[in-house]
Amino acid sequence: xxxxxxxxxxxxxxxxxxxxxxxxxxxxxxxxxxxxxxxxxxxxxxxxxxxxxxxxxxxxxxxxxxxxxxxxxxxxxxxxxxxxxxxxxxxxxxxxxxxxxxxxxxxxxxxxxxxxxxxxxxxxxxxxx
Amino acid sequence: xxxxxxxxxxxxxxxxxxxxxxxxxxxxxxxxxxxxxxxxxxxxxxxxxxxxxxxxxxxxxxxxxxxxxxxxxxxxxxxxxxxxxxxxxxxxxxxxxxxxxxxxxxxxxxxxxxxxxxxxxxxxxxxxxxxxxxxxxxxxxxxxxxxxxxxxxxxxxxxxxxxxxxxxxxxxxxxxxxxxxxxxxxxxxxxxxxxxxxxxxxxxxxxxxxxxxxxxxxxxxxxxxxxxxxxxxxxxxxxxxxxxxxxxxxxxxxxxxxxxxxxxxxxxxxxxxxxxxxxxxxxxxxxxxxxxxxxxxxxxxxxxxxxxxxxxxxxxxxxxxxxxxxxxxxxxxxxxxxxxxxxxxxxxxxxxxxxxxxxxxxxxxxxxxxxxxxxxxxxxxxxxxxx
Numbered sequence: 419x420x421x422x423x424x425x426x427x428x429x430x431x432x433x434x435x436x437x438x439x440x441x442x443x444x445x446x447x448x449x450x451x452x453x454x455x456x457x458x459x460x461x462x463x464x465x466x467x468x469x470x471x472x473x474x475x476x477x478x479x480x481x482x483x484x485x486x487x488x489x490x491x492x493x494x495x496x497x498x499x500x501x502x503x504x505x506x507x508x509x510x511x512x513x514x515x516x517x518x519x520x521x522x523x524x525x526x527x528x529x530x531x532x533x534x535x536x537x538x539x540x541x542x543x544x545x546x547x
Numbered sequence: 548x549x550x551x552x553x554x555x556x557x558x559x560x561x562x563x564x565x566x567x568x569x570x571x572x573x574x575x576x577x578x579x580x581x582x583x584x585x586x587x588x589x590x591x592x593x594x595x596x597x598x599x600x601x602x603x604x605x606x607x608x609x610x611x612x613x614x615x616x617x618x619x620x621x622x623x624x625x626x627x628x629x630x631x632x633x634x635x636x637x638x639x640x641x642x643x644x645x646x647x648x649x650x651x652x653x654x655x656x657x658x659x660x661x662x663x664x665x666x667x668x669x670x671x672x673x674x675x676x677x678x679x680x681x682x683x684x685x686x687x688x689x690x691x692x693x694x695x696x697x698x699x700x701x702x703x704x705x706x707x708x709x710x711x712x713x714x715x716x717x718x719x720x721x722x723x724x725x726x727x728x729x730x731x732x733x734x735x736x737x738x739x740x741x742x743x744x745x746x747x748x749x750x751x752x753x754x755x756x757x758x759x760x761x762x763x764x765x766x767x768x769x770x771x772x773x774x775x776x777x778x779x780x781x782x783x784x785x786x787x788x789x790x791x792x793x794x795x796x797x798x799x800x801x802x803x804x805x806x807x808x809x810x811x812x813x814x815x816x817x818x819x820x821x822x823x824x825x826x827x828x829x830x831x832x833x834x835x836x837x838x839x840x841x842x843x844x845x846x847x848x849x850x851x852x853x854x855x856x857x858x859x860x861x862x863x864x865x866x867x868x869x870x871x872x873x874x875x876x877x878x879x880x881x882x883x884x885x886x887x888x889x890x891x892x893x894x895x896x897x898x899x900x901x902x903x904x905x906x907x908x909x910x911x912x913x914x915x916x917x918x919x920x921x922x923x924x925x926x927x928x929x930x931x932x933x934x
Contacts, residue, residue, distance in 0.1 A: 431679055457798065458679070483701070483802060485693030486746040487685060491670040494685050502685040502745075504694055504797040512797045516685030523746060528701055541684035 427472050431458060441536030443477050445511055446470040454510030477534030478547070479507035484528075486520055493540045501526050505544060515542035548645035552771050553782035553931065554764040555583035556896035561728040561759035561881035563661040568600050568608065568760075572657035573615045575760035575886075579653070580616070583764040584774065587616040590764070591649040593623035594639055596632035596656035597885035599671055600625075603659055612655060623653070629675040630834060631920030632656060633761065633888025634927035638789045640765045641929075650770040656889035657760035668756050675921040677795035689753055689835065691796050691922045693745035696837040699803040700747065703852035705840070707747055711738035712858040713836040714751050714878055720865060721875025723905030728757045728881030738836075752836040757881030761889035763896070778934050782899050785913070786819025786930040788812060794924040803852075805923035808832075808845035812917070815928040816847075821913065823847045826930070828870040828898060828908040830891040832919040833878045839871065842917050846928070865906055873898065873906045888918035888927065895931045 429444055437444045445456030450467035456475065461468050484503035487494065494500070494516070501520035506512050515534065520526050530546055537543040557578025559571050566574075572595065580587055595608045605611065609623030628635035633656035640652045660668055669689075673682035676691055686694075699705060715735055721727035733751060741750040771778050790810035793799055799806065816822060823846070831846070833839035840854035848869060849857055857863045863871035874880045874894040877887060895914035897903045903911075913932040920926065 483694045483698035485690040491673045514684045
């Protein structure tokens with residue numbers, strides 16, 4: 419088995435979602451160029467190296483942009499209103515998640531510090547810090 | 548590449564339909580075949596553009612439609628590229644005919660979604676996102692464009708009223724489009740007072756869920772000469788461009804532009820050997836008001852952050868310097884997902900032939916279509932003119 423085919427270092431969707439339930443955000447860091455991304459990928463999008471290392475990220479960061487959902491997909495229909503946000507994590511990658519109980523833009527200025535929160539609710543939950 | 552011609556175009560009414568996708572697709576295809584003056588037996592292959600036919604418990608649309616046209620032996624398969632499926636199918640037909648594989652092809656785009664309630668339809672649309680990281684984390688399709696809109700407005704100072712002007716213009720244009728889904732004049736005030744769907748986007752910033760189909764017969768020069776004896780006065784694909792982007796909005800460094808549209812636009816202009824100033828009108832992918840502004844910038848019609856001025860100053864009205872979405876666009880003509888890109892071609896076909904009635908663009912000689920999949924995971928741009 420070649421190194422590239424070893425699977426213990428690969429992030430599966432199932433594992434990613436299980437780790438989220440455990441309060442951990444896992445993703446990749448490229449061994450060659452250092453690019454970090456939370457995604458299901460086999461090659462680095464920056465340098466195309468197949469040598470990706472699975473790493474855990476801090477879960478703390480700031481809101482880059484967001485929307486406040488008043489109409490939501492099925493899984494979230496009982497959660498409205500909430501913010502769905504793009505978060506720039508302090509240690510590199512971006513991720514998205516939702517922030518419960520946000521109903522007005524004044525409650526969530528861009529740049530707001532947020533932290534990933536362990537939750538039994540669907541998806542990835544963030545809270546303001 | 549050989550030249551590729553647009554022999555005909557056919558379209559159904561956009562809106563809520565009691566018909567199934569197969570019936571809508573057959574209606575549009577029949578119109579296109581009759582308009583072209585050919586027999587179904589002249590068609591050598593087809594592409595069906597569709598995204599959500601499984602919601603009707605029907606996949607494998609190609610043989611269903613070809614059988615309905617009386618020619619089950621003809622190969623046809625579905626092209627899916629979310630909201631860009633229609634123009635992706637045109638692109639693939641252009642490749643097939645241009646490369647010399649076929650001389651006459653049917654492209655038909657279709658969508659039937661109105662049997663789903665709003666929440667279910669919203670859920671289906673969220674499947675076009677990078678679902679694990681976006682839809683499953685709470686984003687609806689309007690939510691993704693809402694986040695894009697907030698990033699854009701924060702960076703460039705564009706206001707909600709300026710977005711509303713796009714909706715007002717496109718609703719006005721659709722008034723003279725008989726097949727448009729929405730025939731309703733609206734004001735900026737109407738948009739501002741409409742319920743928030745995914746802030747800052749409101750109901751009237753958004754296109755409707757539409758049913759509908761659009762079809763076209765594309766052919767080679769050889770086929771055209773045999774049919775008509777010459778190649779004059781026929782709509783021609785001057786340039787085709789196609790590109791991709793990350794499925795997820797947040798994986799793009801710049802969330803205020805759609806890079807796949809920038810790249811597809813560049814390719815189309817290069818292949819057509821034309822520049823922005825040569826374009827007489829364009830049908831762009833205004834699934835939300837913000838998307839029309841971003842499209843104008845991505846295609847090079849406006850400097851970054853400046854597109855709102857184009858609408859505000861009347862530049863993009865039907866009688867303006869560069870009419871954008873004379874059909875009413877996705878916003879008011881409607882957005883039957885798989886049909887949309889082919890429907891844009893239908894509008895260009897009618898405009899170039901001078902058959903667009905009350906929404907006719909004066910001296911319409913060169914038209915452009917811009918069709919985006921989801922938030923920009925895919926895009927196709929085509930430039931058309933008369934031979």
